[in-house]
Amino acid sequence: MLGRKHKLALIGMVAAIGLGAGLGGGLAQAADDGKNVIAYRQNVMKGIAAHITQIAMVAKGEVSFAGHVAANATAMANAAKIIPELFPKGTGEGEAGVPTEAKAEIWKDWDKFAAAAKNLEAQATKLAEVAGGGDVGAIGAQLGEVGKACGGCHEPFRTKKPE
Numbered sequence: 001m002l003g004r005k006h007k008l009a010l011i012g013m014v015a016a017i018g019l020g021a022g023l024g025g026g027l028a029q030a031a032d033d034g035k036n037v038i039a040y041r042q043n044v045m046k047g048i049a050a051h052i053t054q055i056a057m058v059a060k061g062e063v064s065f066a067g068h069v070a071a072n073a074t075a076m077a078n079a080a081k082i083i084p085e086l087f088p089k090g091t092g093e094g095e096a097g098v099p100t101e102a103k104a105e106i107w108k109d110w111d112k113f114a115a116a117a118k119n120l121e122a123q124a125t126k127l128a129e130v131a132g133g134g135d136v137g138a139i140g141a142q143l144g145e146v147g148k149a150c151g152g153c154h155e156p157f158r159t160k161k162p163e
């Protein structure tokens with residue numbers, strides 16, 4: 001049997017661990033400063049672009065790696081799932097002190113932005129399914145739909161770099 005003093009000490013310890021865990025969670029979020037989130041999400045986008053480029057090379061017949069298309073498409077679908085998380089408030093153009101092409105419209109029309117990410121996820125998932133058949137023509141057709149899903153978000157929500 002534990003004495004009263006021991007019981008109290010135990011309760012105190014459990015409470016301290018609980019508090020520590022709660023604080024830890026809060027601190028982890030506060031550490032994500034806007035400019036890092038922007039750098040991170042631009043890398044996610046570059047990753048998506050790398051996958052679609054690899055699939056396009058297969059579709060154009062430049063390489064014969066049709067067996068890799070499903071993995072590339074699944075990677076894009078997974079990236080699409082995290083897109084909304086990568087756009088916290090306060091990370092738009094002119095807000096975080098670093099260049100970004102994220103328009104203010106993203107936060108004004110959040111549901112439409114989230115739907116555009118969902119659409120990329122759906123089209124990329126479908127491409128992974130189509131790729132299983134190994135038909136390069138069918139891969140090319142569904143690749144077109146994935147491309148439209150990129151444009152469907154970039155047009156309303158991304159400013160183009162002046163080049």
Ligand code: HEC
Binds near residue numbers: 043048114153154
């Ligand atoms: C739901 C919206 C959305 C979808 C879908 C989307 N993008 Fe983007 N993309 C953005 C936004 C917003 C930016 C600007 C991000 C920034 O500068 O902070 C961006 C930026 C980029 C960039 C520039 C990254 C850099 O180096 O600054 C590339 C490349 C890119 N996207 C490729 C793609 C491709 C390829 C697809 C489709 C397979 C795609 N994106 C789908 C919203 C989207």
